[in-house]
Amino acid sequence: MTGLAEETRAPIGGWTTGTLVEMDRDDRLVRLRLDVADRVDHLPGQHYVLRLRAEDGYTASRSYSVASDPGDPLLELMVECLPGGEVSGFLHDEARPGDVFELRGPIGGWFTWSGDTPIVCVGGGTGVVPFVSMLRHARRIGAERMIRVCAVGRSRTVLPYADELLAAGAFVALTRENLGGRVAAPPYLDELEPLVAGAERAYVCGSVGFASYATRLLGEAGVPTAAIRVEQFGETG
Known part of the structure; x- marks a missing residue:
């Protein structure tokens, strides 16, 4: 029953924006820390959709698990730069502090954990x-x-x-x-x-x-x- 209760109370957020505040990268990974507007606090195990939008209106989006604790004032995502990945490649190579991204989340209830179950x-x-x-x-x-x-x-x-x-x-x-x-x-x-x-x-x-x-x-x-x-x-x- 504990699992069902967690799923029932798992928060759900709609589309919003996140401003990139901090980041670091290596050859294949980039860690992003974002200040999310009107943020809904997540449960550990949830994820966000991050959407890129080109000037011509073309969009591309991918889902990324949240690394941060719900009590962290910033949202932390860790992205692996995949060969040919248009979203991960942009985030790894082009993103800079101050950039604003479209975000939707938190999402998901099945994979969450509140801390009261071993x-x-x-x-x-x-x-x-x-x-x-x-x-x-x-x-x-x-x-x-x-x-x-x-x-x-x-x-x-x-x-x-x-x-x-x-x-x-x-x-x-x-x-x-x-x-x-x-x-x-x-x-x-x-x-x-x-x-x-x-x-x-x-x-x-x-x-x-x-x-x-x-x-x-x-x-x-x-x-x-x-x-x-x-x-x-x-x-x-």
């Missing part, structure tokens, strides 16, 4: 972004014991928020480089089992292939299928 989260690549929001929320309200996170990436430099995730106690599995004493590999069943102990719900976010793998691994760890919530995106995740 959960385990498994994210791959930029699929860790909603779990960063959940971890930040948990830290602010003193619910760190209610959330465990498994973050999977190719390397520490390309995994979004890698340092923050490690500092928050997340289990990080890198697949192309060693991390500490752990040899590069996807997470093993015996590594995931301690994370799922006591969890009433599991969240999975990542590419289609990753989501399938993580869902199967959670099932092998004893998590019922009905307790797993999945958000998936293109294979580049």
